[in-house]
Amino acid sequence: MALKKQLLTDLKAAMKAKDKVRKSTITLIRAAILQEEKDKQIDDLEDSDIEAIISKQYKQRKDSLKEFEKAGRDDLIEQTKAEMAIIEDYLPKQLSPDEIGTIVEDTIQEIGAESMKDMGKVMKAIMPKVKGKADGKVVNQIVREKLN
Template sequence: MSLKVKLMDDLKTSMRNKEKLRKNTITLIRSAIKQKEVDERIELNDEAILDIISKQVKQKKDSINEFKKGNRDDLVSQTEQEINILMGYLPPQLSEEELELIVKQAIEETEANSMKDMGKIMGKVMPQIKGRADGSLVNKIAIKYLKK
C-alpha cells in the first residue's frame, strides 16, 4: 500500500473516530504533499513523501524549543503528540550506536580528517539514513570523531 493511500485511510479512520489531533496532523501532511505536487507538476512517490514528513517532524521539533522558551506547555504537549503521529509514517529510527557505525564508516571511506571534510561525510551518510535519523545528530557524531 502506498503512503498516500495509507494517509487517506488513516484520515478517514481518524474522522470516524473523532480523533481531532490525528485528523489535523494527517491533513497537514496531505496538504504539504498536494502543494509540492502542484508546484512541481509531478506525482510524488513514497520516498518524496517521507522527505516531506521528515521535514514536518524537524519543523515541529524546532517549534517545541520555541514553545518551551515562551512557557507554552500546552503547545509543547500538542506538538509532541503531533510528532508521535508523524513518526508512525517514518521508517524505524536508527539508534545512536547504529548511526555512529555509519558515520565512522563514512569517515574511513572519505578519508576525512578535519572539519573541512564535513561536507564529504554528510554527503555520504545522508542518503543512507534518509528518513531514519536527524541530520543534526549525524553532524554532532561526525564532529565528535573529527576532533579526536
C-alpha cells in the same frame, strides 16, 4: 505511493472516530505532500519523498515545541506532543547514535577522510544513506566528533 494511500485511509478512520488531532495532523501532512506535487508538477511522489516531507513536518513541530516550552504554553506543548506522536507513526525507524556512528566510521574509511577539512565530503556521502532515518544535526555532530 503506498504511504500516500495509508495517509488517506488513516484520515478517513480519524474522521469516523472524530479524532480531531489526528485528523488535523494528517490533513496538514497531506496538504504538504500536495503542495510539493504541485511545485514539482508531479502526479505522485515516491514514498522516499513523502517520508522527507513527513520528516520535515516532524522537525517543525520539534522546533516549535522548544519555543512553546520557553514561553510556558502548556496548551500548545500538549497539542504539539500529540501531533509529533502521530507523525512518528509514518516515519521510518530512526537510527540510534551508535548506528549512526558506525555508518559515519565506515564512510570516513571509504572516503579516506582525515580532518575537519573533509567534513563536507563526509556529510555529502552520509546523508543519502541516512535520509529520513536520522536528523542531520545529530549526524553532523557525530561526524565532527569522529573527525576530531
